[in-house]
Amino acid sequence: MKNKFLDLLAQRYESEEKVVTEIINLEAILDLPKGTEHFVSDLHGEYQAFQHVLRNGSGKVKEKIRDRFSNELSEEEITEFATLVYYPEEKLQLIKSHFANKKEINEWYIKKIEHLIQLVSYASSKYTRSKLRKALPKQFVYIIEELLYKTDDYTNKKPYYKKIVEQVISLDQADELIIGLAYTTQRLVVDHLHVVGDIYDRGPEPDKIMDTLINYHSVDVQWGNHDVLWLGAFAGSKVCLANIIRICARYDNLDIIEDVYGINLRPLLNLAEKYYEDNPAFRPKRQSNKKISDQEQSQITKIHQAIAMIQFKLESPIIKRRPNFNMEKRLVLEKVNYEKNEITLRGETYPLVNTCFATVNPEQPDQLLEEEQQVIDKLLFSVRHSEKLGRHMRFLMKKGSLYLKYNGNLLIHGCIPIDEQGNMEEMKIENKSYAGRELLDIFEHYLRYSFDHPEETDDLATDMVWYLWTGEHSSLFGKREMTTFERYFITDKKTHKEVKNPYYYMRENEEICHKILKEFELDPMHGHIINGHTPVKEIEGENPIKANGKIVVIDGGFSKAYQPTTGIAGYTLLYNSYGMQLVAHKHFNSKQEVLHNGNDVLSVKRLVDKELKRKKVRETNVGESLLQEISMLKGLLKYRYMK
Ligand SMILES: O=P(O)(O)OC[C@H]1O[C@](O)(COP(=O)(O)O)[C@@H](O)[C@@H]1O
Ligand SMILES: [Mn+2]
Structure with missing residues (x-):
């Protein structure tokens, strides 16, 4: 062998x-030296803001420009240069429009190409030539290499350099070369990207984020609860499917389902028009930049109710056939008194408001109408046949996992379920108890099985994917129960509260972090937990670095919907050969604003860890x-x- x-x-x-x-x-x-790792999380469909963070390498691009050119360029010129690197196509047009004639443009070309070559040379100093070659735009490899390796002895070679660049300009290739060099710089600045979960839901363009990731040079994903919901829908879980449509309706994003992924919503709309009216609890959340007509709003409101009711009905049989899920308290439709329009939860009775129970039979509240059954079956068929969704979901499976051990750190979206004493919480699955790492491994096993067997829609594996979205021991959800029903239909806010797993306060404790790292066979002295999922409330003074630097929470909320809560537009983390840096991003308005004012959303950097000795590739996963x-x-x- x-x-x-x-x-x-x-x-x-x-x-x-x-x-x-x-x-x-x-x-x-x-x-x-070890390459730079870039960590982002909770992107929630905010493609533009994500693009910006990716293009500026969380500030690394500007930092490199500043390091290399602060003697020659003013702060204003540095900013303009940085913007050219982030958005080369648009910025080129903008800059060129300010010149009076061709001669001026050509002079600028010569200077900028020279700067870009110097920047690429500087940014690639810790890579081999072969790695740099792979990062160069294919059509210009020869030219750029000539320019790069002649710059060592720049003064003597100046005429030669000038000649090449003049040729490029006269052949009308300068724009292309500048664009290529800009993207090369972006690529050199970040060696590897980690997406610590939640690409999908709430924001408008998760599909474009997926396309970006598919084309990215080196990336892995730790699935978030929202990603798993989409994976579940594609893997055949009808209840996951109902959820993704419900959330898209809630955030006025049904075009993702219909236009982007080509899933036919007509049957659902017909059902919705037949049974539902306007309802304030189900009107879509307004997005500042989007106008919708009254008719559209009315349709979405009806669809939202129709799919929410299908979802509640579909949950019930799963809860009943999976006693180990321990979710009987979520059999909400059965707890409703339909005559009095009230519900009894944990011994207390509450009036119901904004109800929409036209399709519910009080005798058998979880029974789907024939029409509802047909709608969900057709939707699933459509989902299974969406080429684009298939491509995106397969990529998520290929590059994703529930957790990742990478260069000594543990990357997880949500939590490791623990109890108040800090012990790993156990869950029984098919007569065997699992906890800690074993629990996460078995969850991932079921998810992969379900994905590979989409024709099985009611088996344990498929139900388990839904459990990952909403179950109390799910490492992605990490709360005792999801109160979706209460938030739609009960005004008393105390019923809306979703109690978090003790992990979320225990993780402040260094000992607990050590214990978790050991559970995953990582060295607690050197490792960190990198976490997403819970927005850090900077407004209330919450610190994303916890437990003496053992854990970093990088969900500052790219999600626009959550920014008023967090007071910031997102945290990202960088880990290079010198150590870790946390970067806080201010609100990202628009690409146009960056292009015109150079406004960079970046701000504070806090040092998480400083390596005493510069870390080499030898000490990394890749080195291994x-x-x-x-x-x-x-x-x-x-x-x-x-x-
Ligand atoms: O803000 P919305 O749309 O009401 O969603 C709230 C729901 O989202 C969740 O917070 C899960 O989403 P996150 O992973 O973004 O926290 C649930 O716990 C909660 O029920
Ligand atoms: Mn999440």
Whole structure:
């Protein structure tokens, strides 16, 4: 077996020289400084704000420009340069429109290309040439390499450099080259991106975020509860599907379902028109930049009610067939007194408002009408046949996981369910109890199984995906119950409260963080927990760095809907060879504002950790696999070439 493997390897490295060269190359990489990791979370469909953070590398682009050019450029010029790197196509047009003639433009081209080459050279100093080559725009690799490697001896080579650039300009390629160099810079500044969950829901353009991630050079995702809801819908869970449509209706985002993913909403609309009226509790949340007509609002309000009622009905049989989910208290439709229009929850009776129970049979409240059944079946069929949704969901599965151990850190969207004593909470699944890491592993197993078996829609695996969205022991939800029904129909706010898992206050305690890191076989001295999911209420003085720096919560809320609560527009984290930096982003208005005023949303940086010694690739995950590769290549050398 081993020899067979080495024979295969020998096909790739067919000479002794090639094996040796590769070993030397890999050894050299091990001693380079570790690449920059960029962490973002809770993007919630806010594509524009996300784009900005990605393009400016959470401030790293500007920092590099400042480091390299502060002697030559004014602060204003640095800002303009940075904006050119973020949005090269648009900024080019804007800058060019200010020049009087071609000659002025050409002079500017020469200067800017020179600056960009110097910037790329500076930003790539910790990479091998081969890695840099991969980051260069394909059509200009030769030219850029000429320019890059001649700049070492710049004064002597100036005429040569000038000649090349003049050629580029006269051949009308300057814009393309500048754009290519700008994107190369963006790519060099961040080596790897982690998305710590919640790409979907609330905001308008999750699909564009997905397309960006699919094209990104290096990325992983830790699924959030909202992502899992979409995965569940695609994996055949009707109740997850009802939820995603309900949330899209609530946030006036049904065009994501209908126009972007091509899912036909007509049958649902027909049902909605037949049974529902206007209802203040179900009107879509207004988005500042979007106008809707009264007719549209009325349709969405009706759809919102229709799908919410389907959702509540679909929850009931799952709760009944899965006693281990311990969700009997969520059998809300059965707790309603339909004559008196009130509900009894935990021994207390509350009046119901804004109800829309036209399709509910009080004798069998969870029974779907034939029409409702048909609607949800058709929706599922449509979802399964959406090419684009399929592509996005498969990518989420491929790059995603419930948690990730990466360079000594633990990345999770929500929580590790624990009790008040700080012990891992147990959940029984098919007669076996799971807790901590084992619980998360079995959750992920079910999610993957469900995804691979979409034809099974009522099995444990599919139900488990919904549990991940809403169950008390779900590491993604992390609350005792979801009070959606109460928030629509009961005015008494105390019924709306969703009690959080003790994790959310216990995580302030360093000992608890150590315990969790150990549970995942990570070194508690050096590791950190990187968390998303709960908006950090900066307004109320909450600190995203907790437990003496052992845990960082980076959900500051990209989500516009949540910004009044958080007082900030998002946190991101950077981890380079010098340590970790937390970056707080102010509210992002628009790309236009950045283009015209250079307004950068960035602000404070707080140091989470400072490496005493610059960290090298050797000490990272990537380093670990390079070391394995080296050892295999050494094996090949011995086996094939008797070295
Ligand atoms: O703000 P909305 O749309 O009412 O949603 C509230 C629901 O979202 C949740 O907070 C989950 O979403 P998050 O992961 O963004 O927190 C539920 O706990 C809650 O019931
Ligand atoms: Mn979340």
